Amino acid sequence: MLSKRVIPCLDVRNGQLTKGIKFKGNVNIGDPVETARRYYEEGADEIVFYDITASSEGRGIFLDVVEKVASQIFIPFSVGGGINSVADMRDVLLAGAEKVSVNSGAVKNPDIISEGAVRFGSQCVVLGMDVKRVEKSETIPSGFEIVIHGGRKYMGMDAIEWAKTGEALGAGEICLNSIDADGTKDGYDLELTRLVAESVTIPVIASGGAGAPQHMVDAVTKGRATAALIASIVHYGEYTIPQLKRYMQDAGVHMRTVW
Amino acid sequence: MLAIFDYKAGNQTSVHRALEHLGIPNEITNDPAKLDKAAGIIFPGVGAAGQAMDELHSAGLDDVIKGLIARNKPVLGICVGCQILLDYSEENDTKALKVIPGECRLFNPSWLDYEGIPIRVPHMGWNQVELKRECRLFKDIEPDACFYFVHSYYPAPKEEFVIGTTRYGIDFCSLHGREGLWAVQFHPEKSGRPGLKLLRNFHDYCLEAADAQ
Numbered sequence: 001m002l003s004k005r006v007i008p009c010l011d012v013r014n015g016q017l018t019k020g021i022k023f024k025g026n027v028n029i030g031d032p033v034e035t036a037r038r039y040y041e042e043g044a045d046e047i048v049f050y051d052i053t054a055s056s057e058g059r060g061i062f063l064d065v066v067e068k069v070a071s072q073i074f075i076p077f078s079v080g081g082g083i084n085s086v087a088d089m090r091d092v093l094l095a096g097a098e099k100v101s102v103n104s105g106a107v108k109n110p111d112i113i114s115e116g117a118v119r120f121g122s123q124c125v126v127l128g129m130d131v132k133r134v135e136k137s138e139t140i141p142s143g144f145e146i147v148i149h150g151g152r153k154y155m156g157m158d159a160i161e162w163a164k165t166g167e168a169l170g171a172g173e174i175c176l177n178s179i180d181a182d183g184t185k186d187g188y189d190l191e192l193t194r195l196v197a198e199s200v201t202i203p204v205i206a207s208g209g210a211g212a213p214q215h216m217v218d219a220v221t222k223g224r225a226t227a228a229l230i231a232s233i234v235h236y237g238e239y240t241i242p243q244l245k246r247y248m249q250d251a252g253v254h255m256r257t258v259w
Numbered sequence: 260m261l262a263i264f265d266y267k268a269g270n271q272t273s274v275h276r277a278l279e280h281l282g283i284p285n286e287i288t289n290d291p292a293k294l295d296k297a298a299g300i301i302f303p304g305v306g307a308a309g310q311a312m313d314e315l316h317s318a319g320l321d322d323v324i325k326g327l328i329a330r331n332k333p334v335l336g337i338c339v340g341c342q343i344l345l346d347y348s349e350e351n352d353t354k355a356l357k358v359i360p361g362e363c364r365l366f367n368p369s370w371l372d373y374e375g376i377p378i379r380v381p382h383m384g385w386n387q388v389e390l391k392r393e394c395r396l397f398k399d400i401e402p403d404a405c406f407y408f409v410h411s412y413y414p415a416p417k418e419e420f421v422i423g424t425t426r427y428g429i430d431f432c433s434l435h436g437r438e439g440l441w442a443v444q445f446h447p448e449k450s451g452r453p454g455l456k457l458l459r460n461f462h463d464y465c466l467e468a469a470d471a472q
Contacts, residue, residue, distance in 0.1 A: 001373050001426050003385040003405060040451070045385055071276050076407055076449050096272065098409075098449065120269060121306035123381055123409045172381055172409075201368045203379045226379060254373070256385040256405040259451045 003256040004220040005045035005227035006245055007205060008234055010035060012081075013052045015061040019183075019235055029235055033068045039234070040073040042241040043259045047073070048101070048175070048229060051081035063095045070096020080128050080175075084108075086115050093120060101175055103128035104148040107155055107162075110169055117170025127166035128175045131159045131192060144192050151179040159192070160199050167200045174200065175229065177207040185211025185232060193223030205229050213239065213247035220253055261462060262297035264324060265289040266314045268340065269305035270448065277448040281455055283462050291323055299465030300324075300332055304339025308363065308412065309351025311339045321356060328358055333439045333465045335396075335458075341435070341442035342414055350412045359435060359442065361416030370428025378428040381411040388423040388433050388445070396434075396441055396460050397423075404453035406445035408433070414444055439468060 011018050016028045017035055036047050049069070051062045059082070066079055079092040080101030089100045089112075100120075106112050106127060116125045130151060136143040144159035163174055176196050178189035188206045197204040206225035210216055216228040233239055249255045263274050265287045278285040278301075285301075286293065294300060302324060304311050315321040328334055336344050343355040348363035355363070366380045385405035390397060413431040422441070423434030433444040441461070447454035 001386065002382065002408075005384050070273070071280070074277055074280065074449060074455055075451050076409075076446075093269070094272075096276065098270075098273070122411075123305065123383070124269070173383060201377070201379055202381070203383045224376070226384060258401050258404050258453070 001254050002226075003045070004248065004253050005205075006216065006241060006248070006255075007046045007048055007227050007229045008039045008044050008241070009048040009050060009207070009229050009231045011050045011052055011231070012062055012065060014058045015065055017235075018052070019232060032065050033072065035235075036069050036077070037072050039241060040075055043245060043256070044075065044241050045256055046075060046227070047077040049077060049079045049097075050101075051079065053082070063091060066092055066095035066097055078126055080126070084112070086112065086119055089116050089120065093124060099124045099126050099173070101126040101128040103130065106166070107146060107148050107157070110165065113166055113169040113171050117172070122170045122172035125171050126173045126175050127163070127171035128177065129159060129162060129166075129196075130177050130179055132179045133189075142195060144195070147179060160195055163196045163200050167202050171202060173203045173205065175205040175207055176225075177229075178209060181209030182207075183232065184209055187211065187215040188219045188223060188225075188228070190218055190223045193219060193225050197224035203227065213244050214251075216244060217248050217251045217253055220248075260297050261285045261465065262294050262300050263287045264294070264300050264302045264320075264340075266311070266318060266320050268303040268311065270338065270446065271303045273446075274301055274303050274337070274448045277455060277458060281459055281462075283458070289318070289320055289323065294323065294327055295332075298333070298469040299461065300327055300334045301461075302334055302336040302340035302344075304337060304341070304343065306339060307350055308339055308343055308348035308355065309353045311343055312353050312355060315343075325356060325358060328440060331439060333461070333468050334441070335461045336436075336442035337448070338410060338444060338446060341444050342412060344436075344442050345414060345416055348412060358440070359416050359420050361414065361420065361435070363412045363414050365412050366428060372428060373426070381409055382413075382427045383409045386425050386427060386433075386445070388425055390423045390434075391421055394422050394434065394441070395438065395464050396443075396457050398460050400453050400456050406443075406447065406450040406454060408445045410444060414442065439464070
């Protein structure tokens with residue numbers, strides 16, 4: 001039986017681990033390589049790195065981080081942030097990531113999904129989606145709109161339609177982030193998660209809002225996600241990954257318990 | 260020394276890093292002399308079967324890997340490297356290496372998982388392997404250990420070559436072959452401690468096989 005996955009997300013800025021709320025006010029909270037290794041040893045099922053560095057110099061530092069992680073942890077990890085071309089994808093895959101997450105870059109140029117899928121295989125192309133709740137309208141019938149630039153720019157695209165398009169173009173997985181829920185610790189947006197999960201057949205990772213282990217159970221049951229992305233809940237030591245996985249297992253979710 | 264068969268497969272450096280971590284001497288190579296000298300070969304693979312076969316064929320490496328297997332060199336195929344040891348893959352309608360009888364088929368997204376919900380394709384994440392017969396690769400690995408899978412097509416070899424199965428909509432073959440020629444659908448190089456142990460077991464087997472010769 002396939003286990004549901006618990007995936008810590010590490011935001012990295014200029015080589016440092018950082019965390020913000022609703023994409024704002026980031027503070028440094030540690031070394032990404034050390035943290036990734038600790039999560040690996042504690043039984044994380046996968047790790048996501050998000051590069052929020054703007055400069056090319058910072059970009060180089062980040063690729064260094066990816067290489068170090070690849071030589072120390074032996075579970076899959078994905079890298080996202082600032083991926084705008086097949087060349088960018090190639091850089092992070094060569095540095096040792098299994099998967100690369102395209103987000104704004106794919107909204108601006110959807111061909112990057114198909115080009116990446118043909119070149120490297122669908123299994124390594126993750127479509128990252130940042131979504132905000134809006135009034136239902138003709139353009140946004142689901143009431144969930146795609147936003148970019150950390151939630152500042154509305155794209156006039158319906159999230160459900162975009163998920164289907166991404167799947168058709170060859171994305172192997174969707175990482176679905178609710179900007180309304182991000183950093184609130186009030187739980188994932190289950191309505192959004194289920195809507196997207198039921199409109200595609202590829203795996204969907206729920207992201208944004210995890211504050212308690214029950215939220216993660218809800219994401220993979222009510223929300224139909226196959227994985228739960230977490231950040232603050234583990235970065236600040238409120239819970240450890242084994243605690244979260246045990247809670248989910250006790251709630252009847254099939255988990256990987258030996259590592 | 261283990262050789263990682265170089266045909267530009269996407270995961271060959273991941274395999275290299277895992278072996279380095281284990282302190283197992285290894286080299287990524289497609290030099291026939293080096294491959295012949297190696298105690299064993301890891302045949303990696305990721306992406307699409309058609310592309311992998313094209314890559315092998317255009318470099319004349321399909322005959323190289325088949326020759327090594329014919330001479331009983333221990334081989335461990337991983338993921339696409341596991342699939343293309345069979346006769347055929349539905350993926351890109353691909354004629355494969357025909358080392359092990361059988362074919363590779365696409366998961367059907369209308370099959371139901373254990374919760375009664377349609378399975379998602381690709382099969383992506385951690386799953387278990389149930390051994391149908393004893394396997395040296397699984398020495399000292401807990402029966403409930405999980406391995407990392409990511410694939411849309413699954414191997415369906417002839418029954419006598421099935422060593423282990425995994426439940427995903429159906430019970431598919433996740434480990435096939437015979438002693439000294441093993442093919443795993445999952446990625447041991449990305450399966451944490453149990454995966455590293457499997458690589459270690461393969462290396463131990465290769466050293467013993469080399470000593471016995």
